Amino acid sequence: MPEQFLPTSVDQLPTRETTMSMSGLDFMQKILEGELPLAPIANGLNYQLQDVQLDQVIFRGAPGFEQMNPTGTIHGGWYGTLLDSAMACAIMTRVPKGSVYTTLEYKVNIIRPIRPGTSVDCIGVVEHAGRSTGVATGKIVGVEDGKLYATGSTTCIIMTPK
Structure with a gap:
């Protein structure tokens, strides 16, 4: 797998024109190939894009000390952010050229704790993708x-700016 591009400043992020010039699947594949940057949050939370297919995206991560809460377990926000990334990016694979998306809501069910340093895959799968x-x-x-550590579900809005 090519090395992924982790941006260090806002000017390294894709412009709106770049984002709108391709389908969501093409956009996600360019991130996987290192032609476009990962979201900056991936660096801080220690995960990266592992695989992109139509209707499915996989992120791989390993939470560490920086993702722990004061009681010594991995913060629930890490699970939520990872799930939000995978599920929303799966939907992105269905976004047509000229459109964008954003998360409307998501739900997380934490089943068991992840120990620091444990590698996990987060798999997002599209169940429905319509016009909006x-x-x-x-x-x-x-x-x-x-082992299954958590599950989630999301709804995203797909928009075509005028």
């Missing part, structure tokens, strides 16, 4: 142990 909304589900599973 997309719905996806997601799950976080251990790379080594195959």
